Amino acid sequence: MQTQRFKDNNLYLGHFSNQVLVHCPKCRNKATVDTCCGVLSCDTCGYYAMKEDKEYYRLEIQLNCPQCGKRIEFAIDKVTEKKEKMRVSCPPCGFAHAYKPKYTEHSIVNYKEYIRDYKRPQRNEREDCVFNTDLWLKKPYKNHLFWANNYQHLDYLKRYIQATIRERHDYPRMSMIARLPPFIKSKKNREDLLKIIEGLEKK
């Protein structure tokens, strides 16, 4: 085999996360998520979705049961929707009635907080929890999932996998390559993985 050298440029997954290819939630063709502005767009069907900031409230119920007089108190955090009435049944006597909840502690979570999921290397068997769809470049392999965010990411992985000599710097240790799962690092999977990559490149 020809000697091929790979040098870890100490790139992080974040370097390959600005644009993420996913299945369009509507037509299942290739769509792109622009993680900088939180937008998913599909060239095939024109589907467009945007992530907005999420608003949360704390819901509180505090009352005396109209039937037995027992105090009922509870709270639910991170409620995203304000409801006019909520049905509550009294634990001791079972009397059920719809009451008006109190909403407090309004908080806003910026979309960038939850879109950060695309940059987490440990999200191994992942499904997209941001737009409720799945990655375009992925293929199950043995009990694992081989995946890439986009073609640049796939190409970088390919160069690493096909290299017979893999050079790495000692620092930083947490580069994308350093954090790859063992099944990708294992040279005995090399041929299989290169076949998978070849298939994905044509996708």
Ligand SMILES: [Zn+2]
């Ligand atoms: Zn589409």
Ligand SMILES: [Zn+2]
């Ligand atoms: Zn009661």
